Amino acid sequence: MNLPNKLTVLRIIMVPFFVFFMLTDAGGAANKWIALVIFCVASLTDMLDGKIARARGLVTNFGKFMDPLADKLLVCSAMICLIPLGKLTAWFVIVIIAREFIISGFRLVASDNGIVIAASYWGKFKTVSQMFMVIVMIMDLGGVFDVIGTVLMWAALILTIVSLIDYIAKNVEVLTQGGM
Template sequence: MDPASPVVPTTGPSAWNIANYLTVFRLLLVPVFAWLLLVDDGRNAAYRWTAFAVFAVAMLTDRIDGDLARSRGLVTNVGKVLDPIADKALVTMALVGLSAVGEVWWWVTIVVLVREWGITAVRFWVIRHGVMAAGRGGKVKTLLQTFGIGFFLWPRWTLPAPAFWDGLAWTLLGAAVVVTVVTGVDYLVQALRLRQTSERALRKRAERAARAARPSGTTEP
């Protein structure tokens, strides 16, 4: 390199990138999806199919924006914050809407949402100690939730053998609830362990031990 050439500081990717645009697009789809789901108290088959299509597109953008961010080096702090918010907003609206129209029991919705938003709060609680990465269980949970909610969005009463589709939807959502609870407990245990074993926690304990071992009345040089 020419020694006379100016040094250009290295900066991270801009927050204005295609991956984040897709995340924002997914957020904007949430109220559209909600309206389509709740038309005629959820009994309009055409609107329900459209709501399902919007949900499917939103979940597809979730996969695409993550792949783009990783493959093109577009991972940003804005994306890290917005992406999980967009995902949880969509799942929250889907479950609340399905409960409001009488298709999913409210206790199922409450259990799932307490776990989803609770773990988000826990992540912020331990963020100074480290990042809790999503594990395989979390990915299985997301997959089961997506398919379970997707089948519930179908106007199953218009399909042949509606009892079969009802059973399939409940089986997938029931499995999602079990995995949701199990992974939630696992994340909580990880968070507690991280707060005890992180470099920050060990340093603070060492500092407290040093202060306790120092003779009373002495001061640091």
């Protein structure tokens, strides 16, 4: 397993630790900061694995499939954790997760047809906006940061919908060919 794929697996392994610190009082007042550090480190592995894979020619089908899945697991887990804290509403998170299920299903259909669909730029923008939104909301600094969090929330929602439309438009033949 190459380094970028190891970073992807590391990101997946970090998710339960992040959730633990978001949803328990094990670390006391430090919990949110521990969770924030874990989330930021995990988010940075997303940037690093792609850069390393492209720079060193280490792009693999495993990476193309698991990297977006690891991102979804990290970000969706974070958003679910933000619901009981009153930072996000359930409908918002359901829309985001529904998009993720649709794209994952889309990728599975493509995979059955021998096609690997890599992340698009819209999908990457969506993920980055969601990650920044989660970071701002976990920090919970109030004031202008609440406004920034709200702006990032709406940007993330818009980019989620735009990226869904983009994936379908660019890959509609996956749905119209072979087995469908």
